[in-house]
Amino acid sequence: MSRTVFCRKFQQELEGLDRPPYPGARGQDLFDNISKKAWQEWMNYQTMLINERQLNMMDLTARTYLTEQMDKFFKGEETDAVEGYVPPEERGSE
Template identity: 65%
Template sequence: MARMVFCRKYKTDMEGLDMPPYPGAKGMDLFNNISKKAWQEWMAHQTLLINEKRLNVMDMGTKVYLTEQMEKFLSGDKVDEAEGYVPPAKAE
């Protein structure tokens, strides 16, 4: 049976992560309060930001920026979007 958590983003009980995504207190907070679905959506959005904004993930400023965006995203707040990005058309 899947581990259930009350997801901070979706405000409902959902399947939880299999393991903490980070070490320490931050990882445990995410593990206990973020659903697997919300985390997967964040990972896709983070990849979009890195690619479209051409961010250098080795830069400390980028790490701070992505952490701020992650906290907003997982709390359901408005986050930055990639300027000019047009998602591919869905096949019908």
């Protein structure tokens, strides 16, 4: 049976991650409080941010920016928009 966590983003019990996504305290916090569903949504959004803003992941400033966006994303706060992106729930039936 898979483990569940009370997901910080969705505010409900959902399937948890299989392992911490990062080493250290940040990884453990994500492991304990973020669901697989929320993590997958973040990974998709992060990819769009990297591509749209042409971020160089070797640059500390870019990594810091993504960490800040990730924290906002999981807290349900407003994150930077990706131009042209419309979340599925807002697209309606096309």
